[in-house]
Amino acid sequence: MKHAITLRIGPATFRIGSAWPQPIAELARLYAAYPDILGAIADFTVRLQPASRLRRYVRPSIFITGDHGLADAAPMSLAHGLLAAEMGMNLQMALGWRRHLLLHASSVEKDGRALVMTGESGSGKSTLAALLGERGWRLMGDEFALLDLDSGAILPFPRLVSLKNRAIDVVAQEVGETRMGPLLRATAKGDIRHMIPRADAIARMGHGAMPALLLFPRFGHDPAMRAVGRGEIFMRLTQASTNYVALGEPAFAALTRFVTGVPARAIDFPSGDAAIEMVDRLWEEHL
């Protein structure tokens, strides 16, 4: 395609092609600190192509596809090209990654141990991981945690952190403007702004950590904490994984090991600061 870039995030390499220059230029700026792998052989191809011939020029609109695509995916405005590229990469991972068990979860690391946070979109797991990443933890990823089938370690996938609506200002204040992407207004998921992870998160994106604590965060409630039964944890994690079925028995074994070995709590919190206080307390208790 006319405009292209190759990116490596954690263990995965993406070749992203676009009919327009803007999305590639934005990726190049925001991923500038990531390894330079121009011309590498990619695990996945992502294509940002015009939704129709007309839509290349008139009200340009992007159809996201690649090695894996969804035929009925809604086209996106070129103004949201950066988001389209991120969604394209996520789509390849969700549908095509086979080398680890993929958990829809954020993760951070401290003292060589990993904290994994899983929940629906809007649960606050991305924001919490972003904030922890600024306060003494290493950000491992805000979207996918990769569970190694043999070692049981969590491997990082530190793509740009995707922040939505109210979380944008909270995190932007903390990290400063230079590490923030453009504000993408009125996307299908509301306002979105991307954050560049800290240099240490990128430098150590090849290094995994054994999981020590699993949290099910829920933003927007009075502070509360409850234990979660193993059966429920197992079921919720299979639902949070897009490749659990595809990986077959090794995934069952790895997930069983994870669920039996890693303590878990559900936490409700009204604000980021309250959540961080709870996380720090739980971390002390479990280590």
Add this chain to the structure above:
Amino acid sequence: MSAALLVRSLREPAGVAGLDATGWNALIAAAKAERLIGTLACRLDGIAIPPAVRPILDDARRDSAREAQQALWEADRAALALAPLGLRVVLLKGTAYAAADLQAGQGRFIGDLDILVPREVVSAAEQALIGAGWEWVKEDAYDDAYYRQWMHELPPLIHIERDRLIDVHHTVLPLTARQTPDAAAMIADAIAITDGLYVLSAEDRVVHAAAHMLADGDLQGGLRNLWDIYCLLPETDRAALKARAAHHGLARHVAQARRLADAIYGHGVRLTLWDRLIRARLLARDGWGRETRKLLVFAFYVRSHWLRMPPLMLARHLWIKWRKGHRPQ
């Protein structure tokens, strides 16, 4: 053209030694787009490849092994559901190749389960499958009626728990097609592989694959169908194949499939002008995995409808589909 690179690599796996990163990216993208990545992975087994390519092919091999396992399980479940009817359940396409352990099944992508049963028992088979947990996918009354009146298969059924589709065929081509293959003879000459499960004879496998590719459809996935045919041909007796194709009224299609398979995956052969058009359509894929030659692709899409229906019926069908909001891509 990266589809050309794909067929060259399937034909001569050792040739990949000369590829640079751009070449590999193009080859992998085309192989994934044509759903031949598992086949490619098996063909490149034992060949020196760059370290970055190894895990991609390992993933593809593992995926195809899982698909084969799932497909055989679906076949087993269908056989169990249909056992009370005491009929021959003939497996078709990918599941058949995996069940009979044929070369065409090596690394092959397998989607739905396709079975062939005698036309007179097709309603009983449908009832038996519904009793065993399959249900209709198509909600649309026109589509449902269309399938039942004109197609060579029932409307697709999906299993309520396993989420897998089954296509129950009672013949090889739509009833509106110009050729009328002898499905009863295919079933009569099918080969038992397990209790109740059968595959077509070697010759009928080629006839079926050629009919599917060249007498029906718009050549989407044509490179994969042709690879099947290329792998199935050596198992046939050439004279028997010719006679069998003639019996089914598909002599021309089978002869063309043989020419194309030889030209694209084999040692080369003289092609007619019409063969060359099909080859151009089959190879319409670029280094990003995108379809190229839009006009040619669209022409084959139009042809697929022309093959399927007489003109007046086609006009009515397109009108109904248009009103329901369907548009060609």
